[in-house]
Amino acid sequence: METNPFDLTGRTALVTGSSRGIGQALAAGLAAAGAKVVLHGLDPSRLELSRKALAERFGDDRIAAVAFDITDEPSVSLGVAEAEEKAGPVDILVNNAGIQHRVPLLDLAVEDWNRVISTDLTSAFLVGREVARRMLPRGRGKIINIGSVQSDLARPTIGAYTAAKGGLRNLTRAMAAEWAGSGLQINAVAPGYIHTEMTQALVDDVEFNSWICKRTPAGRWGTVDDLTGPVQWLASEASAYVNGQTIFIDGGMTAVV
Numbered sequence: 001m002e003t004n005p006f007d008l009t010g011r012t013a014l015v016t017g018s019s020r021g022i023g024q025a026l027a028a029g030l031a032a033a034g035a036k037v038v039l040h041g042l043d044p045s046r047l048e049l050s051r052k053a054l055a056e057r058f059g060d061d062r063i064a065a066v067a068f069d070i071t072d073e074p075s076v077s078l079g080v081a082e083a084e085e086k087a088g089p090v091d092i093l094v095n096n097a098g099i100q101h102r103v104p105l106l107d108l109a110v111e112d113w114n115r116v117i118s119t120d121l122t123s124a125f126l127v128g129r130e131v132a133r134r135m136l137p138r139g140r141g142k143i144i145n146i147g148s149v150q151s152d153l154a155r156p157t158i159g160a161y162t163a164a165k166g167g168l169r170n171l172t173r174a175m176a177a178e179w180a181g182s183g184l185q186i187n188a189v190a191p192g193y194i195h196t197e198m199t200q201a202l203v204d205d206v207e208f209n210s211w212i213c214k215r216t217p218a219g220r221w222g223t224v225d226d227l228t229g230p231v232q233w234l235a236s237e238a239s240a241y242v243n244g245q246t247i248f249i250d251g252g253m254t255a256v257v
Contacts, residue, residue: 005238009034017097029228039065070123095124120164139183147190176244192250195221218251
């Protein structure tokens with residue numbers, strides 16, 4: 001019988017920052033491909049609402065949830081252990097959680113710089129390392145880091161975010177350099193400008209919306225559905241020989257000047 005290399009049935013995925021937005025959409029996409037999914041967030045009540053919503057779609061036995069601080073090493077260790085207790089060994093990790101802080105570099109407080117770097121970059125190291133410690137003895141696993149077009153480009157007022165996402169691209173390479181030989185595939189996706197609840201204000205800004213549509217060869221904002229397919233692919237056996245790569249999902253924005 002021929003098997004489907006994109007099928008995730010029997011696999012368990014942990015998606016950080018998945019109580020809403022892009023993370024929740026990616027979690028739903030992995031569940032749709034057959035995976036058991038562990039949602040993650042900091043707010044237990046919002047996280048439980050998200051768990052119930054996805055459980056209604058995919059079954060209560062397919063959706064779990066854990067709340068922990070991705071920037072705190074002991075909390076990460078306990079959180080990953082709880083995820084595996086609830087759903088079984090983690091086969092797929094999606095490092096999605098992140099924050100933004102818009103201030104010119106000359107006015108950026110070091111506390112805010114550190115907060116963005118810790119949440120957007122160091123957390124991927126902490127959670128990725130904790131999960132990899134469990135994946136490596138099993139000889140297989142998928143880690144998918146969520147970058148940004150700012151992994152490769154810069155705009156004014158988001159210096160810390162740009163530095164973090166650029167670092168995440170090279171962290172992805174570093175993870176592949178050390179863990180690929182033991183059966184892990186570590187890659188990243190770099191979304192362009194995606195229309196979500198959190199970016200609605202930018203979509204509603206006539207001038208900015210016009211700039212995005214003109215700057216993007218595809219002529220439109222991306223959607224969360226544009227991201228789920230590539231993440232399903234990187235989570236599946238179909239991408240078994242892809243390692244250390246950052247896949248830009250940006251309608252062609254980074255391909256043109």
